[in-house]
Amino acid sequence: MEQLSPGERRERAHAALAALGPRHGRTRLEVRCASGHHVATVSESPDGMLIYATTIGPHSHGSNDRVDTGHGTGEHGRPFVDFLDTGGLPNQEDDLPAGCECGPRILSRTALTDAVANQTRHLLID
Numbered sequence: 001m002e003q004l005s006p007g008e009r010r011e012r013a014h015a016a017l018a019a020l021g022p023r024h025g026r027t028r029l030e031v032r033c034a035s036g037h038h039v040a041t042v043s044e045s046p047d048g049m050l051i052y053a054t055t056i057g058p059h060s061h062g063s064n065d066r067v068d069t070g071h072g073t074g075e076h077g078r079p080f081v082d083f084l085d086t087g088g089l090p091n092q093e094d095d096l097p098a099g100c101e102c103g104p105r106i107l108s109r110t111a112l113t114d115a116v117a118n119q120t121r122h123l124l125i126d
């Protein structure tokens with residue numbers, strides 16, 4: 001993978017996720033909180049890139065969990081999409097923003113990558 005700035009990488013991740021479509025069946029990992037809220041998802045693109053997707057900002061209670069909509073999501077937080085693999089860029093932050101109804105959270109890029117490598121399908125955080 002060529003060297004991309006974090007912003008470029010996130011744009012590409014967003015495009016890759018959008019290209020999968022809404023029912024892609026390529027989810028590799030689902031992250032939920034102790035209250036059962038959807039926190040984040042990791043999907044795999046056809047070329048094997050792991051795509052992290054979450055929604056940060058205010059969540060409306062009881063709404064759907066779509067994070068792949070790029071427009072008109074102002075009341076439901078905004079999507080944050082990134083590749084887990086930083087493409088060899090040094091000094092990339094391990095912290096990934098996330099959120100659920102409980103509030104903002106931070107997930108570890110390394111922990112998510114490890115979970116997928118270990119074939120973990122569901123990750124519960126507190």
Ligand SMILES: [Zn+2]
Nearest residue numbers: 033037100102
């Ligand atoms: Zn929660």
